[in-house]
Amino acid sequence: MSRNLVVLGGGESGVGTAILGQKQGYTVFLSDASKIKDPYKQTLSLHNIPFEDGGHTESKILIADIVMKSPGIPDTAPIIQKLRQRKIPVISEIEFTSTHSVSQTIGITGSNGKTTTTMLTHHLLANGGLNVGIGGNIGKSYALQVAESSYSSYVLELSSFQLDGIVNYAPHIAVITNISPDHLDRYEYKYEKYIEAKFRITMNQTEDDYLIYDADDEATANWFKSNTTRARLVPFSIKRTVEKGAYLKDGKSIIINIDDQVLIINTEYISLQGKHNYKNSMAAVIIAKLLKMDELSIRSSLKTFQGAEHRLERVLNIKGVEYINDSKATNVNSVFYALDSMNTPTVWIVGGVDKGNDYNEIRELVKEKVKAIVCLGTDNKKIIEFFGDVVEKITEVGNMVDAVNAAQGFAEAGETVLLSPACASFDLFKSYEDRGRQFKDAVRGLSE
Incomplete structure (x- = not known):
């Protein structure tokens, strides 16, 4: 007997999850309290996936074995409260998709810089010859790509809302670009709850995984004072020298040391200028080095990358x-x-x-x-x-x-x-x- 998957939210992540769920043999129903855009309605109809918009029919939702909640829906929504009371698992697209995929993932989160870092990382890896997709908060949903494509790796931009809904998901390489107060309205205006949400990215990582982080970031440093992760730590900094990881030297060169192999990149040859972009570049190059990308390819990719729309x-x-x-x-x-x-x-x-x-x-x-x-x-x-x-x-x-x-x-x-x-x-x-x-x-x- 097939299990019932209810998808809440008819946007990119919701529709992608519904398609993947159907492919995996679930009985799928999608519900959105708002109006679903016409292209998404057409896609659902094409796949014969039943859906509703403009409200939730509780009798169809509360029979779920598992619920995928779109990141825009807060935990305080009445339908979510009712599901929790009935002990029905409510997870994110990232959690659901990762359980149906054997591809390795690189998960990138942070208050700022995550879109640029995700795009730059994908650019470096794709140019380096890796069969890599890009998803999460950007482009086509991770779920849809797993349903329809066959990438060996995915670079995922992950918001705190997406990380709130993970249970077992563990990226092979995780990045926390930085942490500063944001979306506090979703975290009872408690900064520490938002910080905890970001660090969920590493909670299931093992000693074979990596956590790349900003060694200059105050909130990150404070978290490490009272918490640990099993992942191998790789810091980057523009303020001080780090032994293993990446740092800025004299404001002119980025030094990257991974597995005792040193790569030096003159900042003049990076298409994205500004200190924050040097940090984004450090994180992306560390990932490329960990995944054994060719140095010549890394250098040329840093030169040719075009930044994200709407970001400087x-x-x-x-x-x-x-x-x-x-x-x-x-x-x-x-x-x-x-x-x-x-x-x-x-x-x-x-x-x-x-x-x-x-x-x-x-x-x-x-x-x-x-x-x-x-x-x-x-x-x-x-x-x-x-x-x-x-x-x-x-x-x-x-x-x-x-x-x-x-x-x-x-x-x-x-x-x-x-x-x-x-x-x-x-x-x-x-x-x-x-x-x-x-x-x-x-x-x-x-x-x-």
Whole structure:
């Protein structure tokens, strides 16, 4: 008799899991409290997978043997509470898929840099000849790829929400890029709970696995004071020398020492510039070295890599003003990296849905780098109160076109307009991608 798999959420991870579940012989039912997008509905219909949207039919859900919950659904949702009361396992796509795949995985998490590190790692490994897929929080779902493809390895970008739902999943190589307060609204506003969620990535690793981490990161260092992992530790740092791992020397060279083999890479030859990107590059190169990629291939791949869309993405230079789209910066720590990499006076477009931001860590940077602030959100009070005595020019707008026009009014030749919101996008936009694309469209409109 086949087991009942209920999938909650009809997005990329949900639909992929439903297809994989059906292929593995489960009786599948998919339910979404919101409206499922038409392409996903068509895919489900094509595979004859029953589904519903706009609400949950409890009688069809509570008979599940196992439930896959999409990462966007919080544990506090009533349907999840009812499932837990009945002791029905609720897991993530990552957990479900890994139990039906023999491929090795590289799991990458962190508050910032995980998308860039995931993409760069995939670029290095694919160019090095590995049969490797990319998934998790990026591109096609991991589940769909396991159902339809035959990659020997996967590079997975993993959010804390996805890691909350793992039980036995263990990546062969895990990366924690860094940890800073983010999504605290999902963790009862307790930073330590969010940190614990990130470290779930290593909880099932063995002595044959690796954990790559930022040795400069305070939250990571604090976790290691009272916790351990069985994985082999490989640190990277831009502040100090490390014996085994990677570090920055004199600001000009990255030194990577893996298994007593040293690789030296001049930072000039890395396509992604900025200290945070040196860290992302270190993590990716360590992975490539652990998986025995050719050094020449690693060097050429670092040169040719194009960064992630919406992450410090250069849009246009108009009348000497550089416009940069950093819409993916949905927390304060991301903005810190963005502002830190600015070398000219900056007009900063900021705002959205505040997730419990503490702006203290960027106050001095804002004072040093920012000449004007354009607030783009439905509630800008906190930003105005915090930076009102630091930045002389602050204005509020209600849409992206007005934001870009206001920024253009403040910026002079030789300066930069930076969209780096520090907030979620759901007050005025569908997603951070929608926000970034609207910014790029508005900037292009200036040049027409």
